[in-house]
Amino acid sequence: MGNQERVVIVHDYLTQRGGAERVTLELMRTFPDARLVTSCWNPATTFTEFSDYDVETLWTNKVRAFRADPRRAFPFLARAFSEYVVEDADVVICSSSGWAHRVTSAAPKLVYCHNPARWLYQPDDYFEGMPGWARTAFAASTDRLRQTDAVAAEDAAAYMVNSSAVARRVHAAYGLRADVLPPPRGLSPEGPIDPIPGAEPGFLLTISRLRGYKHTEQIIAAMDLVPDERLVVVGGRPEWASDRVTVLQQLSDAGLRWLYANASALVAVAHEDFGLTTVEAQAFGTPSVVLRAGGYLDSTIEGSTGVFIDDTSPEAVAAGIRECRTHSWSPDKIRSLGSAYAPEAFRTRIAEAVDTVLGRDLRPQGLVAV
Numbered sequence: 001m002g003n004q005e006r007v008v009i010v011h012d013y014l015t016q017r018g019g020a021e022r023v024t025l026e027l028m029r030t031f032p033d034a035r036l037v038t039s040c041w042n043p044a045t046t047f048t049e050f051s052d053y054d055v056e057t058l059w060t061n062k063v064r065a066f067r068a069d070p071r072r073a074f075p076f077l078a079r080a081f082s083e084y085v086v087e088d089a090d091v092v093i094c095s096s097s098g099w100a101h102r103v104t105s106a107a108p109k110l111v112y113c114h115n116p117a118r119w120l121y122q123p124d125d126y127f128e129g130m131p132g133w134a135r136t137a138f139a140a141s142t143d144r145l146r147q148t149d150a151v152a153a154e155d156a157a158a159y160m161v162n163s164s165a166v167a168r169r170v171h172a173a174y175g176l177r178a179d180v181l182p183p184p185r186g187l188s189p190e191g192p193i194d195p196i197p198g199a200e201p202g203f204l205l206t207i208s209r210l211r212g213y214k215h216t217e218q219i220i221a222a223m224d225l226v227p228d229e230r231l232v233v234v235g236g237r238p239e240w241a242s243d244r245v246t247v248l249q250q251l252s253d254a255g256l257r258w259l260y261a262n263a264s265a266l267v268a269v270a271h272e273d274f275g276l277t278t279v280e281a282q283a284f285g286t287p288s289v290v291l292r293a294g295g296y297l298d299s300t301i302e303g304s305t306g307v308f309i310d311d312t313s314p315e316a317v318a319a320g321i322r323e324c325r326t327h328s329w330s331p332d333k334i335r336s337l338g339s340a341y342a343p344e345a346f347r348t349r350i351a352e353a354v355d356t357v358l359g360r361d362l363r364p365q366g367l368v369a370v
Helices: 019-030 048-052 064-068 070-082 132-154 164-174 216-225 253-262 276-283 314-326 331-341 343-359
Strands: 007-011 035-038 055-057 091-096 109-113 158-161 204-207 231-234 245-248 265-268 288-291 306-309
Touching: 007 019, 019 048, 019 091, 019 276, 019 343, 064 070, 070 132, 091 343, 109 343, 132 164, 158 164, 158 343, 204 253, 216 231, 216 314, 231 253, 253 276, 265 276, 265 314, 276 288, 276 331, 288 314, 306 314, 331 343
Parallel strands: 007 035, 007 091, 035 055, 091 109, 109 158, 204 231, 204 265, 231 245, 265 288, 288 306
Antiparallel strands: none
C-alpha cells in the first residue's frame, strides 16, 4: 500500500478496554496516518493510547450518559452513524460490532467484523441488566434495524472477521462470504510488569467485562467446588470478592502482564466471538480452560494450549479446572503455538486487504449464493 492513500478507521465506541479496542489500536499502528472516528470516546475508561490520536466523534459524544455507557445511546446510534459522511478518504476500515459499518462514504469500505450486532441477533446477552426503556426501544425498532443493518453490510467492498464462528454468523445474517483474519494478541509479553499486591502466584485468572454472556458468576460459583484454588477476576463487581476471590478493576497493561505471567491457568467460558484473552495468555505460556464454542474453537488447541468444557455450569467449570491440573503443560510450546497471533501477522494481512480493496471494488463478489 502506498503512502499517499488516505485511510479512515471507524470504530463503534471507545469507552472500554476490550478486545475490539485493542484491535483498533493495532489498526492505527498499521496505518499511523489514518484518521480515527467513533461515536463516543471516554479517555478515562478506555486505553490511554487513544489519546495519542486526533479522535473524531459523532454528536452522541456530547451526551455524558452515552459516554458512560453507549448502550444508552442505542435508539440513536444507527442513524448517527448512517448520517455521518466520511469525506477525504480513499478507503474506510470499519472496526464493527454492529454500528461502524453504517457510515456513509464514497470510498470503499473494508469491514473488520468482531460480530454481527448482538442487539439484533443475540439481544438477551446484550441487554441484560439494562433499563426497561432500552428494551422497549429495541423491540419497537428491531425489524427496521435488521433491514438497514443488512443494507449497510452489503455496501461493503469486503468483509473480514475474527473467527470461523463469526464468519458463519455473517453468512447467516447477511449472506456474505467473509475472510477469517484472527486479531493480534493485544498485550505483548514484552513491556513493563507491575506486581499485584496480595496476589500470590499460582492463582486462576479470568478477565471480562460486565456482560451476562461472560459467565463470570458461574466461574466464581465453581470456586466452592475446588476449595484449594484461588481466583483473580479482572473487571468484575466488587461484591464478588471473598477470601479466595480477588476482584481488580481498571488494571494497567503492566499489571495484566504480571497476572498472565503468574497465573496457573486462565478460565474463559464466555460465548465469545474470538476470545482475545486466551491468545494473550498463550504469549505468556499460560494454559486456558475454555468453553467448547465460538472463537475458542479457533484459538485453543485441546491438550496443547488448554482444555475444553461443554457447558458453563459451575460443575463443568470446576471439572475443567481439575482436568487442567492433571496436565504437564509446556510453557515454551504454548508460547510457540501462540506466536500465530503476533501483531506482525495481522498487520501484513490487513494491509494486503486494503491493497486489494483499493485496486478492485469487490462488492459484486461479496454475495454468496444460498
